[in-house]
Amino acid sequence: MSTFSPGFEGRARGIRERLPPGQYPTESFPVLSAGPTPQVPTATWSFTVTDERGRGRAWSWDEMLALPQEEPTADIHCVTRWSKFDTSWRGVSLDVFLDAFRDSFRDSFRDEGDTAAAFVVAESYDGYTTNLPLADVTGGRAWLAHTFDGFPLSPDHGGPARLVIPHLYFWKSAKWVKGLRLTLEDEPGFWETAGYHEYGDPWREQRYWND
Numbered sequence: 384m385s386t387f388s389p390g391f392e393g394r395a396r397g398i399r400e401r402l403p404p405g406q407y408p409t410e411s412f413p414v415l416s417a418g419p420t421p422q423v424p425t426a427t428w429s430f431t432v433t434d435e436r437g438r439g440r441a442w443s444w445d446e447m448l449a450l451p452q453e454e455p456t457a458d459i460h461c462v463t464r465w466s467k468f469d470t471s472w473r474g475v476s477l478d479v480f481l482d483a484f485r486d487s488f489r490d491s492f493r494d495e496g497d498t499a500a501a502f503v504v505a506e507s508y509d510g511y512t513t514n515l516p517l518a519d520v521t522g523g524r525a526w527l528a529h530t531f532d533g534f535p536l537s538p539d540h541g542g543p544a545r546l547v548i549p550h551l552y553f554w555k556s557a558k559w560v561k562g563l564r565l566t567l568e569d570e571p572g573f574w575e576t577a578g579y580h581e582y583g584d585p586w587r588e589q590r591y592w593n594d
């Protein structure tokens with residue numbers, strides 16, 4: 384019988400292995416915003432998914448809260464080189480929205496078939512945009528989060544709700560998100576147009592265009 388449980392050893396060993404190249408760990412939670420924090424009241428908040436054919440589905444705040452909720456814990460990595468381990472969130476998997484979107488247009492637009500989109504642009508209330516492959520926001524790897532560490536997400540960190548997509552650099556996790564636009568082509572967003580990487584994998588250090 385060993386002194387330490389496999390869980391303990393796994394976690395102790397993990398700290399180094401969980402730090403992507405060029406990153407340092409931080410306990411704090413820096414705020415990184417391109418502009419001022421928008422005020423987004425939940426009373427008028429909505430989250431909309433649209434596709435390349437103009438089909439769309441929207442959820443109000445209360446409708447979003449009535450969806451199945453998950454509590455992901457994840458390490459997050461900012462391209463400015465800080466990483467924060469074990470951040471804990473509560474929110475709705477983007478799979479839930481995308482599956483419901485598909486279900487609704489299969490019922491309402493029976494003859495038109497599935498979306499042909501392979502990319503998404505996340506769009507925010509402050510005008511921020513960021514692009515991702517559709518595959519990266521499906522498969523239980525991306526959430527719309529409204530709670531951080533057990534408290535409502537603060538406005539500076541993207542409240543009332545933001546994306547959390549921990550496997551990519553954190554600029555892909557749009558704060559104050561208002562919707563996902565499914566697109567046929569990859570459309571560079573705010574930082575991607577300014578020289579940051581299209582995809583942004585922290586493990587491959589995809590910080591800038593040529594990385």
Ligand SMILES: Nc1nc2c(c(=O)[nH]1)N[C@H]1C(S)=C(S)[C@@H](COP(=O)(O)O)O[C@H]1N2
Binds near residue numbers: 413415508554559
């Ligand atoms: N809408 C919006 N989302 C955004 C940003 C922004 O300026 N506007 N900044 C991005 C960047 S560069 C990072 S690193 C993270 C920072 O999130 P935080 O401020 O909660 O740490 O949000 C991302 N999402």
Ligand SMILES: [Mo]
Binds near residue numbers: 415554
């Ligand atoms: Mo960032």
